[in-house]
Amino acid sequence: MCQCCAEKKDIYLPQLATVVKAEAMNVTERYLRLSMDDGQFDYTPGQFVEVSVAGIGEAPITITSSPTQKNGFELVIRKIGNVTNAVHNLREGAKIGIRGPLGDGMYPIEEAKGKNLVFICGGLGLVPQRSFINYVLDNRDDYGEVTILQGTKCYEQRLFVKEVAAWEERADVDLLETIDEPHNAWKGSVGVVTKLIPKIKTDLKGAVVLVCGPPVMYKFVLMSLEEYEVPHENIFLNLERKMKCGVGKCGHCQINNVYCCMDGPVFRYSDLATLPEAI
Amino acid sequence: MSVKKISKDDFAVFVDALIGKTSVIGVQAKGDRFDFAPLESAKDLRLDYDVTLQPPKKYLLPPTEVLMTFEIGxxxxxxxxxxxxxxxxVHPYDMVAINQMDELFQQDNYDTHYMKRRDNATIIACDVVKPSENVFASSMGTAVVRGGYDILLTDVGGAYVVESGTPKGEKLLAEMKGTVADExxxxxxxxxxxxxxxxxxxxxxxxxxxYLPRLLEKAYDHPVWAxxxxxxxACGSCNQVCPTCYCFNVQDDVNWDLQTGKRERAWDGCLLDGFTKVAGEHEFRNPRSDRFRHRLYRKxxxxxxxxxxxxxxxxxxxxxxxxxxxIANPVSVYNRLIDDLGIG
Incomplete structure (x- = not known):
């Protein structure tokens, strides 16, 4: 190998990690706690990894744990494609390939300090948001009021049920939850997550609002936030795209001129508003 | 860097000697067209070609390329x-395309796979003798090139003027017969x-x-795309033959032993169905008009x-x-936009 390449790392080469803990969260979602075999892994809430299953391929998955929790890192993976199906078959002790952490567009952990935070999560959107939520709760004094809105399609798909219940009990967190479809065991709100926005007690005008959910959700949430005059600079959206390389080369995740993998996956809405392909 | 003048016969001797020492990919006739292919003899070389079917890109970014091997688990x-x-x-416009790819594969995240091939390549460019039927390099400012090559050849009738562009080219030039190029x-x-x-x-x-980036700023919703x-x-032919298209897919291939395998990258194209489709069937850029527009906006x-x-x-x-x-002709699309939207 020539000298210049010898000094550079192979940006496509996964490093091995071990599945320390694996458990089903429901029929489609699986929780994994991973530990890098070489021990090194520093990340910021909002960053993702390329999960690699040899023989199947790679899939980009946002980290759900907070870097404040030091024991490896956690992913929640929905069984929906080739790689994610293969991940569901991995047991504790199995080896898995990891590239990352990737993504320069992270949650605004510094900028949000001292401000009130509103997390709006739709379904699986709770998974990436949980990284920043727990980061904030672990550095509670650095941030203002915390409001979490969680909407889930059906009762059985609710995620991190115990953890969400613990957030709800905290006096310094305002948690509002809804499910789309009524269920006998559910006594709470029924309807889509935007229904909860009028119930937010925090003054939205000065708040930092963080949104993550399925593609269809963003427009409705943004329209609703517009009524409360939330400045676009204070709204952060966590987007999903098809990704292959994760490092700004392969072209799949392009949103007009920006790369979801490099410039995101967390974007400031004011930076996205001029990009017709964003939503 | 030095400039020499060398007769075509002496250049053929140089090429044959080169073939004896290293792998040479040269332009040759392919039916009534031309293409880059491994060169076995200087007499097959056609530096009077108009354009090759495929750009030389495939020797730097192969259609499929093994990135790594793995053991299952x-x-x-x-x-x-x-x-x-x-x-x-390599014609000047293709040289410009290679220079652009060099920059793109090095910036932000250095692509060792592309750069390894690039560092192994010695590029002998040559000026165009015969314009192809559809060339518009003059419009794009790429009809001549001033860098990137190791050696540049210019056919001046019975001989070539040969200029080195790098130390590697200078060394090669020293091996050529010929005289210092006169006035x-x-x-x-x-x-x-x-x-x-x-x-x-x-x-x-x-x-x-x-001016094109500014033209496109106001053309996003123009009817020409639809x-x-x-x-x-949506066949992706425009992507396939383009010297500046470098999007790729990555896929795994398990060997017959089911224990080992390889991960390859393969050319992909933004015009193709499914280019932006994620698991769960959501496709982020689906309408063909959007994909057609994306190619020209990317360029x-x-x-x-x-x-x-x-x-x-x-x-x-x-x-x-x-x-x-x-429908792919970029000039006709851009000219249509200029007609409708004006300049400035």
Whole structure:
């Protein structure tokens, strides 16, 4: 190998990690706690990894744990494609390939300090948001009021049920939850997550609002936030795209001129508003 | 760097000697067209070609390339092809495309796989003798090239003027016969350059190429995208023949033993169905008109800021020739926009 390449790392080469803990969260979602075999892994809430299953391929998955929790890192993976199906078959002790952490567009952990935070999560959107939520709760004094809105399609798909219940009990967190479809065991709100926005007690005008959910959700949430005059600079959206390389080369995740993998996956809405392909 | 003048016969001797020492990829006839292919003899070399079917890109970014091997449940091992080779007969517009790819594969995240091949390549460029049917390099400012090559050849009638562009090229030039290029030879070369700067222009862009990013700023919702895309087959031919298209897919291939395998990258194209489709069937850029627009926006608006403002279309005209419904011609699209939207 020539000298210049010898000094550079192979940006496509996964490093091995071990599945320390694996458990089903429901029929489609699986929780994994991973530990890098070489021990090194520093990340910021909002960053993702390329999960690699040899023989199947790679899939980009946002980290759900907070870097404040030091024991490896956690992913929640929905069984929906080739790689994610293969991940569901991995047991504790199995080896898995990891590239990352990737993504320069992270949650605004510094900028949000001292401000009130509103997390709006739709379904699986709770998974990436949980990284920043727990980061904030672990550095509670650095941030203002915390409001979490969680909407889930059906009762059985609710995620991190115990953890969400613990957030709800905290006096310094305002948690509002809804499910789309009524269920006998559910006594709470029924309807889509935007229904909860009028119930937010925090003054939205000065708040930092963080949104993550399925593609269809963003427009409705943004329209609703517009009524409360939330400045676009204070709204952060966590987007999903098809990704292959994760490092700004392969072209799949392009949103007009920006790369979801490099410039995101967390974007400031004011930076996205001029990009017709964003939503 | 030195400039020599060498007779065509002496150049053929040099090429044959080169073939004896290293792998040489040169332009040859393929039916009634031309293409880059491994060269076995200098007599097969056709430096008088108009355009090759495929750009030389495939020798730097192969259609499929093994990135790594793996053991199931075990480690991944980077794979590199580490063999020097010579690319002989690269036209200026293709050289510009390679220069652009070099920049794109090095910036932000250094791509060791591309750069390994690039570092192994010695590029002998040559000025165009015969303009192709669809070339518009003059419109794009890529009809002549001033860097990137190791050696540049210019056909000045009975001989070549040969200039080295790198120390690697300088070394090679020392192995060539010939004499120091005299004033007359340099004048003849200037004449070739002046002629090509204007003459490689079968489709004439109605604006300066540097204006294209600003033109596209106001053209996003123009009807031309949908009008053109109506007859688009989404076949990806325009992507395939483009010297500046470098999007790729990555896929795994398990060996027969079911214990080992390899991960490859393969060319992909933004015009193809499923290019942006994620698991769960959501496709982020689905309508063909959007995909058609994306290709031209990438060339003239999205990529340029990454490469110092250069337009990522070099005017080779291959997409014009490859497009069956004849909608891909970038110049006709841009000119239509200029007609409707004006300049400035």
């Amino acid at each position: 075990g480690a991944y091992h980077s794979q590199y092809q580490d063999q020097p080779f010579v690319l002989l007969g 007359a030879a340099l004048k003849s070369r200037d004449a070739v350059w002046s002629k090509n700067e204007k003459g490689l222009n079968r489709h004439e862009l109605k604006c300066d190429a540097a 009008e053109r895309a109506k007859t688009c087959f 003239a608006k999205y990529v340029p800021p990454k490469i110092g403002g250069q337009i990522a279309c070099v005017g080779c005209g291959r997409c014009v020739a490859a497009c069956l419904p004849d």
